[in-house]
Amino acid sequence: MAKDTHDILLQDDHLIQSFADLNGLKAQGARTVISKAKGAYVYDNAGTELIDGIGGLWCVNIGHGHPEMIAAITEQLQTLDYYSTFYNFTHPTAAALAAKVVELAPGHLNAVHFGNSGSVANDSAIRMLHHYNIRKGRPEKKMVLSRQGAYHGSTHLAMAMTTPLYSEGWHCARELVHHLHSPHFWREGAGASEAEFLDALMEDLSGSIERIGAENICAFIAEPIQGAGGVVTAPAGYHKRAWEICQANDIKYIADEVVTAFGRLGHFFASEDVFGMVPDIITTAKGLTSGYQPLSATIVSDEIHDVVSGPDGMFLHGMTYSGHPAATAAGLANIAIMEREEIPQRVRTTGGYFEEKLRGLSDIEIVGEVRGSHFMMGIEFTRDRASKESFDADLQVGLRVAQACQRRGLIARPLGNVLILSPTLIMDHAMIDRVEAILREAILEVAAGL
Incomplete structure (x- = not known):
């Protein structure tokens, strides 16, 4: 099994990935190789630590690598x-x-x-x-x-x-x-x-x-x-x-x-x-x-x-x-x-805090709506909040914010003009604060470039 990122991506050329722009994946740097995971974090093949802000795909509720x-x-x-x-x-x-x-x-x-x-x-x-x-x-x-x-x-x-x-x-x-x-x-x-x-x-x-x-x-x-x-x-x-x-x-x-x-x-x-x-x-x-x-x-x-x-x-x-x-x-x-571990009971507190922190991002001009509940949240970006006018699809605002987040250590999921967060359920208040800070920096960076 290949370990070098270049070799892994050569092998990956044979993989049809799900819900992806298959042609776009041919571009240099379009794919991220995730090679390790533990707790609320995953690691790319270079060892970069990333908060798993999408919980795998809405699913890694107890966190990665649980020994039990x-x-x-x-x-x-x-x-x-x-x-x-x-x-x-x-x-x-x-x-x-x-x-x-x-x-x-x-x-x-x-x-x-x-x-x-x-x-x-x-x-x-x-x-x-x-x-x-x-x-x-x-x-x-x-x-x-x-x-x-x-x-x-x-x-x-x-x-x-x-x-x-x-x-x-x-x-x-x-x-x-x-x-x-x-x-x-x-x-x-x-x-x-x-x-x-x-x-x-x-x-x-x-x-x-x-x-x-x-x-x-x-x-x-x-x-x-x-x-x-x-x-x-x-x-x-x-x-x-x-x-x-x-x-x-x-x-x-x-x-x-x-x-x-x-x-x-x-x-x-x-x-x-x-x-x-x-x-x-x-x-x-x-x-x-x-x-x-x-x-x-x-x-x-x-x-x-x-x-x-x-x-x-x-x-x-x-x-x-x-x-x-x-x-x-x-x-x-x-x-x-x-x-x-009383994870559902903890989510009633930590999930509420996560929701509260993300809703606070509404003070950024391009954030039209923050919606969802607990550890299932979406942020929609708009050209004009009052009229709810969307950004043109070719601007790829959600993707640009997701990329800015990943550069700062957070994986989030872009969906057109929406950014989705569905993290592991084991995040504490300190990690939630870090996620909010990364999101704020990333959204402001993209907004400045628009």
């Missing part, structure tokens, strides 16, 4: 390296993790299907509901309501549920999905109060159900906070009211907690504890193992499970690596660490 996690995975591989949860087979860690996940999940969500990514978890939710409705004698009930600005994954169906911006130039299962209006009040609610904007969103939901027909709609899917769509928080009360409308129309509510679960908002699950409702399905991944192993979960209600597990039918869905022993061992160890 590594030991649990190693021990599992030495005991049972692989066996499937297909047919009549199971194994101890898959069973134990399923029991632990439903113990943490709210309400009547007492059955779990494991996959290996958030995309798979969301595809599994829809496939399950399609099967559920076929078994109930209503195969036409298969449409999905999603939202502009949503991100639900990159597989064929999950990409259709994602905001259309991400599928431009690609085919996906668009015929199955209807996108509702974006819940972004700051950007979309001009001339209305937040309460009036919320009413308009609920009218859009109700009107869409009436036009499409509730008998044709299987589910409404929503992230508690939209992630890769720009870290958008809906108006207060949005999710509970949407849930009520879905319940009244016999439409299942899927909460995509791929990002928000396992501590990012201060709770193991956010749907009930933060947003006051219990969905019919919760999907999760990322923080489930803190990224140490690929694992996702589709957690379904007793009522759905009773139908799909009833007599005279096979559950014809699953993946080779569903419930992989090493991955489920990582999930168990991750939860044990989070419970013992």
Whole structure:
């Protein structure tokens, strides 16, 4: 295995990287080789220390290189390296993790299907509901309501549920999905109060159900906070009211907690504890193992499970690596660490401080809006804050700020004119102060160059 950066990048020429400008990556210095990680930090191949301000990819909640996690995975591989949860087979860690996940999940969500990514978890939710409705004698009930600005994954169906911006130039299962209006009040609610904007969103939901027909709609899917769509928080009360409308129309509510679960908002699950409702399905991944192993979960209600597990039918869905022993061992160890170290409880304090410090960046002229909650934050840059006029895309303001941050020792994620921060959940107040200082310097540097 190559160790020299030049040699690594020569080998990397054969790698198709995800969500990247593949042509742009050919430029000198466009790629960063990350070769080591520990705690809240990662290190490039030259040994430069960088605060992992994106937590890997919304996922390294307990921090990098936790010895207990590594030991649990190693021990599992030495005991049972692989066996499937297909047919009549199971194994101890898959069973134990399923029991632990439903113990943490709210309400009547007492059955779990494991996959290996958030995309798979969301595809599994829809496939399950399609099967559920076929078994109930209503195969036409298969449409999905999603939202502009949503991100639900990159597989064929999950990409259709994602905001259309991400599928431009690609085919996906668009015929199955209807996108509702974006819940972004700051950007979309001009001339209305937040309460009036919320009413308009609920009218859009109700009107869409009436036009499409509730008998044709299987589910409404929503992230508690939209992630890769720009870290958008809906108006207060949005999710509970949407849930009520879905319940009244016999439409299942899927909460995509791929990002928000396992501590990012201060709770193991956010749907009930933060947003006051219990969905019919919760999907999760990322923080489930803190990224140490690929694992996702589709957690379904007793009522759905009773139908799909009833007599005279096979559950014809699953993946080779569903419930992989090493991955489920990582999930168990991750939860044990989070419970013992009280990470979700700490996030309610440190995450609140992080949010407060980032909102203080609003005194910089090009910062249009700072939004999000706890350790899930977005900073949108505007040419004019009052009019909310965006910078031209070719200025790449988000990317320029991210590059200025990296030069100062912080990794942040650019998304057009938005900068996303989703760090590990173990940052203390001193590190948060350092992150805020780096952000301030970086934003001021870029602003001066505009």
